[in-house]
Amino acid sequence: MSQHLVVAPILLPLLIAALQLLVGEKRRRTALALSIASCVALVLLAAALLLEVSADGALAAVYRIGDWPARFGIVLVADRLSALMVLLTSVLALALLPYALGRWQHRGGHFQPLLQFLLMGLNGAFLTGDLFNLFVFFEVLLAASYGLALHGSGARRVSAGLHYIAVNLTASMLFLLGVSLIFGVTGTLNMAALAELIPHVPERTRALLHAGAALLGVAFLIKTAMWPLGFWLPRTYAAAAPAVAAMFALMTKLGIYVLLRLGLLLFGAGAGPASAHFGSAWMLWGGMATLVAGTIGMLGARDLGKLAGYNVVVSAGTLLGAIGLQQSAVTAGALAYLVISTLAIAAFFLIAGLLASDGDDDTDDTLSLEPYEQPGETPANESLYAQEDESRVVIPAPIAMLGLSFSACAVLLAGLPPLSGFLAKFALLAPMLDDAGRGAQLLFALVVAAGFCTVTALCRAGIQIFWVEPERIFPKVRLTESVSVALLLGLCLLLTVWPERPLHYLRDTAAQLHAPGNYIHAVLPGAEVAP
Amino acid sequence: MELVLAAAIGILAASGVWLLLRPRSFQVIIGLTLISYAVNLFIFSIGGLRTGADPVLHEVAGNVAQYTDPLPQALVLTAIVIGFATTALFLVVLLTSRGLTGNDHVDGEDGTP
Numbered sequence: 001m002s003q004h005l006v007v008a009p010i011l012l013p014l015l016i017a018a019l020q021l022l023v024g025e026k027r028r029r030t031a032l033a034l035s036i037a038s039c040v041a042l043v044l045l046a047a048a049l050l051l052e053v054s055a056d057g058a059l060a061a062v063y064r065i066g067d068w069p070a071r072f073g074i075v076l077v078a079d080r081l082s083a084l085m086v087l088l089t090s091v092l093a094l095a096l097l098p099y100a101l102g103r104w105q106h107r108g109g110h111f112q113p114l115l116q117f118l119l120m121g122l123n124g125a126f127l128t129g130d131l132f133n134l135f136v137f138f139e140v141l142l143a144a145s146y147g148l149a150l151h152g153s154g155a156r157r158v159s160a161g162l163h164y165i166a167v168n169l170t171a172s173m174l175f176l177l178g179v180s181l182i183f184g185v186t187g188t189l190n191m192a193a194l195a196e197l198i199p200h201v202p203e204r205t206r207a208l209l210h211a212g213a214a215l216l217g218v219a220f221l222i223k224t225a226m227w228p229l230g231f232w233l234p235r236t237y238a239a240a241a242p243a244v245a246a247m248f249a250l251m252t253k254l255g256i257y258v259l260l261r262l263g264l265l266l267f268g269a270g271a272g273p274a275s276a277h278f279g280s281a282w283m284l285w286g287g288m289a290t291l292v293a294g295t296i297g298m299l300g301a302r303d304l305g306k307l308a309g310y311n312v313v314v315s316a317g318t319l320l321g322a323i324g325l326q327q328s329a330v331t332a333g334a335l336a337y338l339v340i341s342t343l344a345i346a347a348f349f350l351i352a353g354l355l356a357s358d359g360d361d362d363t364d365d366t367l368s369l370e371p372y373e374q375p376g377e378t379p380a381n382e383s384l385y386a387q388e389d390e391s392r393v394v395i396p397a398p399i400a401m402l403g404l405s406f407s408a409c410a411v412l413l414a415g416l417p418p419l420s421g422f423l424a425k426f427a428l429l430a431p432m433l434d435d436a437g438r439g440a441q442l443l444f445a446l447v448v449a450a451g452f453c454t455v456t457a458l459c460r461a462g463i464q465i466f467w468v469e470p471e472r473i474f475p476k477v478r479l480t481e482s483v484s485v486a487l488l489l490g491l492c493l494l495l496t497v498w499p500e501r502p503l504h505y506l507r508d509t510a511a512q513l514h515a516p517g518n519y520i521h522a523v524l525p526g527a528e529v530a531p
Numbered sequence: 532m533e534l535v536l537a538a539a540i541g542i543l544a545a546s547g548v549w550l551l552l553r554p555r556s557f558q559v560i561i562g563l564t565l566i567s568y569a570v571n572l573f574i575f576s577i578g579g580l581r582t583g584a585d586p587v588l589h590e591v592a593g594n595v596a597q598y599t600d601p602l603p604q605a606l607v608l609t610a611i612v613i614g615f616a617t618t619a620l621f622l623v624v625l626l627t628s629r630g631l632t633g634n635d636h637v638d639g640e641d642g643t644p
Contacts, residue, residue: 132606132609135610135613136609136613139613139617142617143616143617143620146617146620146624150624150627153627153631154631155628155631155632158624158627158628158631158632159628159632161624162556162624162625162628162637163637165617165620165621165624166551166559166563166621166637169563169617169618169621170551170563170566172613172614172617173563173566173567173570176570176574176610177570177573179606180570180573180574180577180603180606181577183577183602183603183606184577184578
């Protein structure tokens, strides 16, 4: 039974989604119960998988479909990184479900089955062991994400979705070109077999292999929203329904996952002198450019949804730069940052949704911020100073809860102590100081500066929303919706007080990634590679 | 034969890219279709071109070098199916957008000069 554990996170959502389609739109409660059961089961399965692969001396768990040998058949591989990502996906989905109980679920059809298909695609992409199935699972999750991005309809969503779909269809074409070039050179698409073959590719065709890998990389960099390929992201994410945008916060991390996996497995230190570290400089400098572009966007964002969208870009840029360095300690920190930033950004999207949605009209439901003051103009927010000490403002409980969550998000995203965002950022930045390279030092400076700008932008938004207009009528907050936010932030809090074992796990994960011999041996027993 | 196929792929891809950068939705969708044709032909040709060779083994296998590589053909089938489905999906969104905004522009303009 336990050998089927690897395939279960893919099959379960597929089955549940099919059942939900059969149940139909009328019986929402049944569909919802199925979703909850599926997400709870997925969390348990992912946790079991994580325990299995993190046992002492365990190899990566390999599942050969139809028991064909790995060179001929399709394999699914779960190593520490895959198990971590699957767990993150299922925890995020489970935490978002209470929010999905809210009113906006009724604004469009088939939300629950689409979510399950998205989970299937995500889990499949994290677990697959060959490039073509990566493409297939990518298309599954993209097709589901098109539906989810348009959930609720409306002109703004549809026109943002149009760009999102066109960009992603083009990226898929680049993906296919890259995959077929790599297949043409090496004759295999299995990642482990590729890692074994790449050091022995003849000089004549190596340029073609690199071209294929670069095309593949561009497809994932579009997904990760690297500057200048990421202009679609803030608009699409700001237009999507809050719970959907929160789930999408994970999708840029999928691009990061693939770049990390392929970068270290195929073009790590063991790939021979001609191919080692191929593309890592692009990731490092591209990541820095993304970081700068995201920070500028964040400071200029005029509504809360876009602000959250640019936060996604900033975190993607930080991660890209960090994995471009290709050092074990930095990778461990980057993984910690990945987990925390995903949870925090998801919570931020939910809060933005809670603050913005009032009543039934949601065609234009993002909260806009005041423009910056022009020099010489009288301050627009005089009320902030004028009414001080005159009357004691009583803050109702839901607003206090929203305000607290908002500031917790800001602290997490900026990486300030005492919350876990600081721990993650510290784990990311500390090893960079030991690196004498100019790239690492510049990245260090940029990440710190971006943290400062995050504080500025979020403080400005928070002051305008919660303090300047005490008479602002906040929309009603339902209990179920706040449960989601509380769950996500509670997880971050848990990781603050109990960081030791997760960080230890991440360090081992990074060590495993930087020594791909384990992965290759697990998939292809008897392969000849340097450990 | 290689030259003809390469030229065909190149022309398809170039026209596709040009159409993709046009402002109206019909041109974009035709552009995407042309690019996907080019990509499919490219995948098909990646196993090496050979006239009259079978991808499937006969009863007696004989010399494997006389067969053509079957894997690119399997890959291209999957790619065609997926490309077709996603293009259809895109078409639906385009029609919705046309219904909601009243014009068929994808570049944010409303089409009035």
